[in-house]
Amino acid sequence: MQQKLIALDLDGTTLNEHSVISPRTKVVLQKASRAGHIVSIVTGRPYRISKQIYDDLNIKTPMINFNGGLGHIPHQKWDKEYQKTFPREIAFDLLKNMKHLGIKLMAAEKKSMILANNPYAVQDDFFPASLNSEQILNQQNLKTDPTSLTMLVDEHKKAAIIKHLNQVYGANIEVGVWGGVNPILELEPKGVNKAEGIKYLADNYKIDRSNIVAFGDEHNDREMIDYAGWGVVMRNGTSALKRIANDITTADNTHDGLATYLENYLKLAK
Template sequence: MQQKLIALDLDGTTLNGQSMISPKTKAVLQKASRAGHIVSIVTGRPYRISKQIYDDLNIKTPMINFNGGLGHIPHQNWDKEYQKTFSREIAFDLLKNMDTFGIKLMAAEKKSMILASNPHAIVDDFFPVPLNSEQILNQQNLKSDPTSLTILIDDKKKDKIIQHLEQVYGSNVEVGVWGGVNPVLELEPKGVNKAVGIKHLADNFKIDRSNIIAFGDEHNDREMIDYAGWGVVMSNGTDELKKLANDITAKDNTQDGLATYLENYLKLAE
């Protein structure tokens, strides 16, 4: 079989209900890697909360973080590494207007930077705590342009802030809304999405678009599922994403749906 680029979303896709990689999923992905395929994590998560999963998988391939904003090979220097950013002035504007927009918490990040407006707030383990004084998000500490801004907002003011961001900064950033219980917005550089990441990987590994197989479940996987030669959506995925899929897994992410599908697709079963 021709070498494939296997692009894996994490939450709701590769990870089970406990946000872990199951033994079966790990075994299948390692088998795919040994068979010569490029297995890559392509996630909206920052590096700091996907590193452990990458290490657990024990594969040495590139990883895409921040929905396409960062492409790198962890623990080594990769000459094809990239990181996209947008102006830190946007963060400064939002910091000044936190009350107006109902912003409860904001974090600015890049590969090795994390700053947050409140050192003690916890949301779904996503926002890091506790932070030291150099990690408080303010004008002094935010010395370089971020790759991502994550914003926890008052649900009642959500439409107002989205409208402001799109009107004022729409030519500089993409405004994403998180799936899940908390009203969280995410800003990324304009034109950045997961398809940017997988195209970068495919070009570098000389893999044709038709040999990319991508797995996802949520709206931030849309461009990747659309771009891949074979886009597979989890049975627990959104209805909107399923409309774009080449196929849908029979089982969901809590039942090793991805592993079972990939094992059959690549004919990896012993």
């Protein structure tokens, strides 16, 4: 079979309800890798909370973080590594206007940097629960432009905040809305999305777009599912995403939907 680039969203797709990779999924992904396919994690998560999953999978391929903002091969120097950023002045401006806008918490990140304006345990430990003085988000500590700015906002002001962000900073940023129980917004550099990430990987590995197979479940997977030659949406995925899918898994993320689908699609079963 022709070499494929297999792009994997994490939450709700590769990971089960407990946010871990099941033994069966792990076996199938390693089998796909041994069969010569490029298996890559393509996630909205920062590197610090996806590193353990990458290591557990034990596949030495590039990884895309921050919805396409960072492309790298963990634990090694990759000459094709990239990291996109937006002006840090946006973070400073929002810090000044947090209270007025209805932003409760902010974190600025890059591959190996996390700064937050105060510790707050929420959303699967996404925001750091403790900070030292160098990790506080302020003008002194944010010395370089960030790749991502994540904000916990007032639920009732969310729509107004999104409108404000697009109007004032829209030339420099994309505004993403997280799925889940907490009202969380994420700012990323203009033009960044998962499709850009997989296109970059496919170009580097000389893999034709028709040979990209992407798996996802949420709105931040839309561009990737749309761009891939074969876009597969999880049974537990959103209705909007299912409408643009080439196919839908028969089982959800908690019942090894991805593993079963990929094993059949790549004819990996013995």
